[in-house]
Amino acid sequence: MAAGTEKLSEKMVHPAVKPLSDLIGTWKGEGEGFFPTISSFNYSEELQFTHSPNKPVIAYSQKTWNLKSGQPMHSESGYWRPKPDGTIEVVIAQSTGLVEVQKGTYDMKEGVVKLKSELVGNASKVKEITRVFKVENCELSYAVEMATSLTDLQPHLTASLKKQALGCHLITGDITTYTTSQAHFLTNVCVCLHFTRSMILNVNCKIKLYFCNNTRFRFPIFHLL
Template structure:
C-alpha cells in the first residue's frame, strides 16, 4: 500500500495561509468550566474543544460538555471560523439546542485573543445577543461567553479553562 501501513492516518494537509495566524488554536483542548445566569442555577462542567483544518481557509470548530459528576452529556456545538487577513473573523456556530449563531469579530494573533460578537442569533425565542472572548495564556485556553435575553442585558454566562491534550 503506497503512503504507509494499513490504518495509518493520512498526513495532515498543509496549513492555509489564511488560518496561520490562529494555528495556535489547532488541536484538542480539555478542561472544566462553570456557568450561570440570573435566570438559572450555577453549574460546573467538563469540556472538550477541537479546532481542525482541511487545508482550506477555514477552521472547523466542535465543542462538547458533560456533567462533571456523572459524565452525562450536556451541550454540544460545532461550526466554522473564517479569519481574514485584516484581523477580522467570521464565525458560524450551530448548537445542539437548535440555536444558530453568526458572529463577527477580531483576532490578535500576537496576544492570542479572539473577540466575537453575535450579528444574528437564529431560532432562539429568548436569547438576543452572545459575545465570546477566547484567550491563550501560558499554553492554556480560556474563554468567557456573555449572553443577553429578552429580560436581561448582556451578562456573564460561561467561562472555562482548557489545556491542550
C-alpha cells in the same frame, strides 16, 4: 497526557489560517455556567479546532459533560473564517437548535479572539451572545456573555482548557548531541525535557521555547521552527 503546544507544519496550514494555527488541536478542561435565570453549574469540556490545508477555514466543535455524573450536557459545532485584515467570521450551530452568526477580531500576538453575534437564529429569548477566547501559558480560556429578552448582556460561561499534545517524548541523553536531522521527529509533537534553559539553548537546531506550568512541575515545551 502532558499539556503542551502542538505546532503544525507550515505546509499543513492554509495561509489565511496561519495566524490562528496555535488553536488547532484538541483542548480539554473544566468550566462554570451561571445566569440570573438558572442555577449555577460546572462541566467538563472537550473543544476541537481542525483544519484542511486547502481550505481557508477552521472547523470548530465543542462538547460538555456534567462534572459529577459524566452525562452529556451541551454540544455545538461550526466554522471560523479568519481574514487577512484581522477580522473573523464565525458560524455556530448549537444542539439546542440555536444558531449564531458572529463577527469579530483576532490578535494572536496578544492571543485573543473577540466575537460578537450579528444574528442569533431560532431563539425565542436569546438576543445577543459574545465570546472572548484567550491563549496564554499553554492554556485556552474563554468567557461567554449573553443577553435575553429578560436580561441585559452579562456573564454566562467561563472555562479553562489545556491542549492535548500529539505526543510527548522524554529525551534522557545529552541534549547538546541532538542535531537538526536527529530532532526532525519533533516537528509535530510536544517534547518535555528535564533540562535547564541554558542546556536547551545549546541545541544544534532552531527551536522556539514554551515554558508551561502545571500544579507539580515547571518544564519546557518546544518545537522546531
